[in-house]
Amino acid sequence: MPRMSWNALCRAALVALGMLLGLVSGAQAEDKALIPVRLRLDWVWQAPQSIFTIAYERGYYRDEGLDVTIDRGYGGLENASALASGNYEFLFGDMSSVILFNAKSPDRKLMSVFTIYDAYLGSVITRAGSGINKPNDLEGKTIGAPLTTGGRTMFPAFAKANGIDESKVNWQTISIQLQDQQFAQGQFDAVASFTTTSLLNLKQLGVPRDKLTIFNFADYGVDLYGSGIVVRSDYVQSNPDVIRKFVRATMRGLTTMLANKVEAIETLKKRDPLLDTSIELDRLNLMIEMTLKRPAVEKFGVGHVDPARVQSSIDTITTVFNVSPVPPPEEIYTDKFIPSDAERMLKF
Secondary structure: OOOOOOOHHHHHHHHOOOOOHHEEEEHHHHHHHOOEEEEEOOOOOOOOHHHHHHHHHHHHHHHEEEEEEEEEOHHHHHHHHHHOOOOEEEEEEEHHHHHHHHHHHOOOEEEEEEEEEOOOOOOEEOOOOOOOOOOHHHHHEEEEEEEOOOOHHHHHHHHOOOOOOOHHHHHEOOOOHHHHHHHHOOOEEEEEEEEEHHHHHHHHHOOOHHHHEEEEHOOOOOOOEEEEEEEEEHHHHHHHHHHHHHHHHHHHHHHHHHHHHHHHHHHHOOOOOOOOHHHHHHHHHHHHHHOOOHHHHHOOOOOOOOOHHHHHHHHHHHOOOOOOOOHHHHOOEEOOOOOOOOOOOOOO
C-alpha cells in the first residue's frame, strides 16, 4: 500500500473529525428536540411499574419525541401533591386519590387521562387463624402501615362498606421498609397495604398465602378504579399532544410487558438490582389477575371507564371523607387521550 503524503493524512484526519463532529452534533440536536417530561410512579420499584421501564428501555417514549425521567413514588396523596406542585408532568396514581385531592385542593386540580387498573388494589392482610375472619373483627386490633400506603388511605371507605367502627381500630405507623417484616414477626395484627406489595413481600419473608387472610377492598364493597396516568388539569389544556404521545408509548409498554414478562422485570432491575425475579414475576401475575383480567377490560379493553362508576366513586370518597365541594366527573377524568378500541384489547 503506498504511503500517504503528510497533506493527504491531514486532509483525511480533518474529514474523519468532521464526520465525528457531525455525528455528535446530530445526536445532540436529536436530544434537544426531545421534550423532557418527568413521571412519578405510585410506589417503590415493583413489577407492575415495569410497564413504564420496558417502554423506556425499548425506546417507545423516544419514538414519540419524549425524554422521560422515571422516579419511584411514596403513596397516594403525597404523590398527588408532588404532581400538583409542578415537580412532575405525569403520575402513575389511582383515581380515588385524584378525587380526594381535588375535593381538598380545589385550586390545584388533577385529572386521570388513562386508567390502567380496573380495580383498586388496597387491602388489609392478617394471619389465618388469628380470629380475624371478617372485616369488623379488626375492631380492637392493631394494623401496621405507613401513613401514605393505599390500604391505609382508603381504609375509611373499606370500613364504611363493612360496618367497621374506625374508632376501635388501632394504627401503628411504620415505615414501608419495616411494615411487612414486623408483621411477619408478629408485632401487630394486620397490615394495610396494596395486595401486590405485602402479599409478595410476606412470601419472600417465609409467610405463604395460605397462612394469611386477605381482605381485598375490591371484594368487600369498595368498587373504585385503580392506578393510571394522571396529570394536572392545566397540563391537559396546554400540552394535549404530549399527553397523547405519553399515553401511546405507555400503551405499547403495557402490551410489550404482557408478552415479555421476564424482560420487563429485567428492565426494572436496572433501577433496583436487588429485586428477586421470581417474586416479581409472581407480583406481576397477581396484578394482571386482579386489575386486568376483569370483565370490563376483557369486553371493552384496558382504559375503559364507566361514567356511572366514576360518579359512584366520587360519591363514595366525598361522603366517607366528608369533603367538599364535590368535584364533578368531568374534573376527574377525560377520555380524550385513550388509544383506539382495537389498540386497547389485551392478550394475556
